[in-house]
Amino acid sequence: MQLNQIIGQVIDVSKEAGQFIRQERKIFDADKIEYKGLNDLVSYVDKTAEQKIVAGLELILPEAGFITEEKTSTKIGERYNWVIDPLDGTTNFIHGLPTYSVSIALQDNDELVLGVVYEVNQDECFYAHKDAPAYLNGAEIKVSNKPTIADSLIATGFPYYDFSYQEAYIKLFTELMRNCHGLRRIGSAAVDLAYTAAGRFEAFYEYNLNPWDIAAGIVIVQQAGGKVVNFKGGPEVLKTRELLATNGKITGEMLEYIEKYFNV
Numbered sequence: 001m002q003l004n005q006i007i008g009q010v011i012d013v014s015k016e017a018g019q020f021i022r023q024e025r026k027i028f029d030a031d032k033i034e035y036k037g038l039n040d041l042v043s044y045v046d047k048t049a050e051q052k053i054v055a056g057l058e059l060i061l062p063e064a065g066f067i068t069e070e071k072t073s074t075k076i077g078e079r080y081n082w083v084i085d086p087l088d089g090t091t092n093f094i095h096g097l098p099t100y101s102v103s104i105a106l107q108d109n110d111e112l113v114l115g116v117v118y119e120v121n122q123d124e125c126f127y128a129h130k131d132a133p134a135y136l137n138g139a140e141i142k143v144s145n146k147p148t149i150a151d152s153l154i155a156t157g158f159p160y161y162d163f164s165y166q167e168a169y170i171k172l173f174t175e176l177m178r179n180c181h182g183l184r185r186i187g188s189a190a191v192d193l194a195y196t197a198a199g200r201f202e203a204f205y206e207y208n209l210n211p212w213d214i215a216a217g218i219v220i221v222q223q224a225g226g227k228v229v230n231f232k233g234g235p236e237v238l239k240t241r242e243l244l245a246t247n248g249k250i251t252g253e254m255l256e257y258i259e260k261y262f263n264v
Contacts, residue, residue, distance in 0.1 A: 115219030152202030193217025
């Protein structure tokens with residue numbers, strides 16, 4: 001399989017889903033939301049967008065299975081699996097905040113080899129595949145070259161249902177607040193990773209993440225020259241559900257802060 005030959009098709013699928021999401025936002029009725037759990041929201045838009053994505057990807061790689069947020073397909077591939085978040089930033093979407101995205105990754109056995117993140121409202125498509133540069137709307141992107149946290153703008157995500165590390169999280173947040181250019185919480189982990197790849201953020205950290213939240217963004221950050229590790233500094237992030245993505249230059253400094261409060 002040639003990744004460079006299929007990535008354009010994956011981009012088209014992501015944009016078609018994004019167009020559907022954009023149109024539905026104009027007529028969306030917030031009374032139609034459902035709760036999967038505490039503060040874990042979903043709507044018919046998420047589910048329908050995912051169905052459209054699955055249908056499109058099946059045409060590209062019929063043998064592949066799916067790991068999806070809304071479980072619209074239970075097919076598991078022997079080698080290839082698509083990892084899909086049809087609407088990353090559902091809470092933003094429901095409340096009319098204009099940052100949400102479509103996230104699609106391809107996994108070859110245990111290796112993530114392709115990622116597309118389409119930010120719907122800005123019409124920005126970030127994408128990359130193994131052994132190739134990362135791009136934003138056709139232009140190559142790279143992580144920033146800022147050397148220290150003191151020079152950095154850092155992104156994170158707030159806990160919204162797992163509060164077991166809340167105290168540690170707040171202490172870490174407070175110390176970083178005092179030592180960097182600023183902290184941002186956009187509300188879409190896929191976008192946070194894409195922005196890190198593009199050099200808009202120097203780092204993004206969060207815990208209790210699902211594979212579909214981060215799979216595509218991981219590929220894009222890595223191919224843009226960045227580094228992605230868990231809170232112990234190891235390479236496994238999908239299973240640990242902990243993620244630190246950086247420009248590669250401030251990884252050690254960020255891990256010192258994280259280890260100080262999370263005792264990992």
